Amino acid sequence: MGRILTEKDVEPAVKGGSVYAAGGGGWADHGRKLGYTAVSVGKPELVDISELYANEWVATAAAIGAPASTTPWEMQGVDYIKAVSLLQDALGEKLSGLMVGQNGKSSTLNGWLPSAVLGTKVVDAVGDIRAHPTGDMGSIGLAASPLQMIQTAVGGNRSEHRYIELVIKGATAKVSPVLRTAADQSGGFIASCRNPVRASYVRQHAALGGISLALALGEAIIAAEGRGGTAVIETIAKTTGGTILVEGVITEKSVVYTKDAFDIGTVTLASGDVLHVMNEYMAVDSRDGVRIATFPDVITTLSVDGEPLSVGQLQVGMQIFVLQVSKAVIPLSSSVKDPTVYPYVEKSMGIELARYALS
Structure with missing residues (x-):
């Protein structure tokens, strides 16, 4: 019921x-x-x-x-x-x-x-x-x-x-x-x-x-908060079935608000890893340009305290952890499997998504 x-x-x-x-x-x-x-x-x-x-x-x-x-x-x-x-x-x-x-x-x-x-x-x-x-x-x-x-x-x-x-x-x-x-x-x-x-x-x-997934994750986070940031980050990874993909200090943030009401750009870490942004994190490339995460994977930045940070909160000099939850372990809707939803976003961002997302 x-x-x-x-x-x-x-x-x-x-x-x-x-x-x-x-x-x-x-x-x-x-x-x-x-x-x-x-x-x-x-x-x-x-x-x-x-x-x-x-x-x-x-x-x-x-x-x-x-x-x-x-x-x-x-x-x-x-x-x-x-x-x-x-x-x-x-x-x-x-x-x-x-x-x-x-x-x-x-x-x-x-x-x-x-x-x-x-x-x-x-x-x-x-x-x-x-x-x-x-x-x-x-x-x-x-x-x-x-x-x-x-x-x-x-x-x-x-x-x-x-x-x-x-x-x-x-x-x-x-x-x-x-x-x-x-x-x-x-x-x-x-x-x-x-x-x-x-x-x-x-x-x-x-x-x-x-919705139940979000509620269960939130309950697990609240239960872990008294044990410190590391415990929260570990709890988030475990509860979502995800992993910490990369971690490091932000060395560059280049994100602009466009006339189409999107925030588009990149965030670069000291390691050379690059997060590609269109309102949300849509992809992560390693320092040598290899794609290591792509929408519809969950890609989230966490502070050292385990707080999920929005793109707008990120600043050069911050230490962040990048969580990836593979699309293989989450329920997927018809829309993220629909090839027609990708060209506009790919054109806006200037990167490939569909090839990875639909594979």
Whole structure:
């Protein structure tokens, strides 16, 4: 049966989600705000996809953008609820559940508040276990679909009159960039609800159990925290089935915010290893240019205390540990196996991904 999410689940969701955020995935404080608000106003319920009837509607609750501290973003909990309501209105039927496109510092909790207020279930499924730069990568195989989908976006900086409400219909590949533009116009970060599909489709195409994985990881991290940074790092590696790929001091960081609302660039370690960034860590090359990790592997940077660091937190001179969780040991969705989601990211980053990701 379903599990009612309570106050004691918020911190594990944020901490586990922060590891799977892979250097992106929103803001921890934003995640806490969403979680604590949700459990105080209602009873969000986490359910396995098998608990829904095959023909019930499930949509994806998401946050879109690359909200750097340099952008005037503002997102309120009510924006997530409004995005779901607008989608239900456009669909003309009630949504039974919400999944999320990815885990992250806040994105693991994106479905909780609508669940508490509107009664939609928090479905234990994600578009991708880890965070990723484009909506297509979490679109559970819909990226190249010609089907008309519905997507909504709500939010923005109120004081700068950037608040936007958007309802758009079209093929996913054509409407996703419109939502990214809306995110940029709103101040860099916007709430979204998109791509309603039947529960039977989610069961076949999503990465199932993704929310439970984040919660279990967060609980393990909290249990290890009293034993120091080394214990936390070892616990993260053991619980995720990952390894510490490289460690060292950052010698160079070259990441820029683009007009398409992406942070793109590289982070180089003293060892010569290079982390390739597009919002999240997408690949790691060794000093001699050999690829040693590629999306959809989980790639995460940890501080010496075992804190997952976002790309924005990294600074030259910092000592970091790079965690890799091989794609072989995590549930994979249809979207990360879809060749059509890679060319745009490869072109933006200037590196190869698909050859490694799909092998």
